[in-house]
Amino acid sequence: MRLGIDVGGTNTDAVIIDDSGNIKAWSKQLTTSNLGETIYETAKIVLNEANVKPESMKGVFLGTTHVLNELYYPKNLAKTALIRLTKKPSKIKPGLFWPSHLSKYIIKEFHLETKYDFTRQIPHYDEIDHESVFKIMKELEKAKVESVCIVGAFSSFYEDEENNLKKVIASHMPSLSVTVSNEIGSIGFLDRENASLLNSMLSFVMKDALSSINDIFKNLGLHCPYWITQNDGSLMKVEEAIKLPIFTIGSGITNSLRGASKLTGLKNFIGIDVGGSTIDIGMVSHGHPQTEEGPVKVLDIPVNVRLPKVHSLSTGGGNLVNTHNGDLLIEDTIASDITKDGLAWGGEQWTISDSFLKIFPHSFKDKHIKYENLEGISTEDCLKVVNTVSSRIREKIRQLQPKDQYVPLVLVGGGSPLLLNNIFTKFDKAIQPVGYQICNAVGACYAPLSSSLDKVFWLNDRTKEEIVEREKERVITELIHKGAKPETIKINRVEEFPFDYLKGEMFRLKIMAFGDL
């Protein structure tokens, strides 16, 4: 028996799935500002409903879009200081390509001289410059900095320097959270710095949401292991998620796509998740949600972390619609609870969902909907909204759809009934599986364990094959250590990237392995 919980911006869903893959029960609650309480309530209801003993639960799987939402609408970001460890200070300002509502959280910037000489294989490492570090710490205190981000040049193969500096700061200022860039990303200073700074700013977010999780699960009588799902759809420990929140920002859609695969039994399809504030469209091939690792952007900020390969439309069922000087506008604002605030439900706010309901009545099987409430809005306007939203979705699908082998569309998410049989019909091979509204929570239950590596190595008189073999072993050992069944472990990929101009003495290695619990 598995318990999956998905904490979304609007709703929190929980689902219990038995060992043969049947959904025993599910529940849906509004997400409140107290995430711990929301998780507790939702889990309690589903446990009662399924009428299963907490002891029979093998694991709890938690997915959340909470961290990503925080970046869009910051409420709890940490005031962050950046420490660059480079040979010389650079004139490049941090946070350059950032939206101002996030860059304002970078409040201090320091430089420390690195002791490494990057041109030689064996670094000449000296003691840390304690005097300078103490000066920095004084300033951190004075500026009331809440989180520190350490980015060292070449930290993907000289990680000690960042780690040692972290140790010194953490031992003197234990209340500060410290991010080191070698845990976040590989080569490419500025993109890694961006990702590390975001991680630093997010320090409180996961901590506040999850610090009480231990007690919550204990109170529910759950003593099984519990996990958080991350960007590539695999699992991480709660302690890891608190330390590395940036790795959870893309997990929502990954869970949704995996869930869609489990609920339909399909291995190749395009998944469309219609949520309250976004519509996410992604591709599943051979049962795995596709991820992207080239240059990716989070809110226009270039970062070098792996993210699901998804086309996100910034409009969902809850976006407000308005007319302004005769022009029809789909606004960025979202109804906080559509079943209270939406026109069709007797509220005051005209949303995208209301527009669809006007054109396609009875899309939702909801007794509380009163269609007479929609009489005040014009059919013509609603039709425009419907056409705008559906042509945006169609355009994305067209790009994903491989021409030689048409793959089905799977519609999931609470808002998906608005599209099914209205916009997408059986001619599109559109399917909406039972359990579509709790797809994320289902997907979380089936997330695999993973272990990965992305580092740069000097050969130092070893052959490349020796290094690759040794690192493969290391990744597999880590995966077993995390709890994966050895027979299920699969090395998903091994990629080598040689460097130019260094005559092959140095190379970058990426290894990714998955295994089941």
Add this chain to the structure above:
Amino acid sequence: MPWKITKEDIRFISLGARILSCGGGGNTRSMEALILSVMKDDDVIEVIPIHEVRDDWWVTAIGIMGSTVLFNEDLPTGEEMETALSLYEKKYNKNVDALISIEIGGVNALAPLLLALKRRLPVIDGDGMGRAFPELYMTTLHLNGIPLAPLSLVTQDNMKFVPSSYTSDQAVHEAKSFANNNGGHSHVVGYGASGDEIKTSMLSGTLYLAYRLGKIITSYGDGIIRLKQIKNAFENSIYGELSLVIKGYVTEVSRWFENEVIVGKLFIESYTKQHNQKIEIQFMNEFFTIHNGESIYRVPDLIVFLHIDSLEPISVVDIQRAQSVIVLVIPAPNILHTTDMLTLIHMKESYQLLKKEEDQ
């Protein structure tokens, strides 16, 4: 047309330069960030078109050589270029009047801009390659007899001046060994010549083209319209007529080491059945050949990969399986097709694969 680059324009030039880089030329991120960090909102950089370059000017070419992957990890201080130019002027005892980019493709399109800003020097609208090439000597400047030396080389913590008594071959050798021993990259000031000589050796109008391309890509508007605008931009330049080779997705990418250089191959499958089903593309530092059934496109023509959606250029480093792309080919300016220039770019070991192909 004389023209002034504003802070706002930097990102357009950066983006357009990555199109002209044909997948090479390095990520422009650090250089772009550096210029944006230093440039004030009302700062401008003066751009001089070919017909306004004065014959008696002393012009030098500016660039960064070596590994841009390492350059983007080893953040520049922002002072290296000024140091390099001062070293050049002091040792050679000559004042520089204007700057030109060694290579418009990639990071080197931006390399002279920061220096121009800080030293209040004009930048000439043009460059020495018209695209990206892997070696310092693969320039039309070299082809037309402008010597590389005197040459000044500067990194974060080291510098070197190669005097004019060195032949270009010797200077290239010095520059490479300096870069290899100093972190894998170096800032370069060289190819000094009179305005008169530069005018007849450079590829003209490429800086403005880069700006135009970047501006088109970032403009709102549907993909087909923007592609048309890109085509128009090339039509009004020294390049040939753009053709769209394929719209499709990357089915396979492999990379390996050959003669100490990264070499790779990839396949693209078309979205539409009518089109050519599958094409093969080879790359090294840049994309260099397309096998498309009967027809073959190759260096020095420009092979450009764009993201199918955003139309942002994709580099040989970033290209990966399952990406959706548009591939364009633009015939290179005539001068790059001359026998002498072809010999120059084929001399390099890294283009041996290409030679082998031709032998067959």
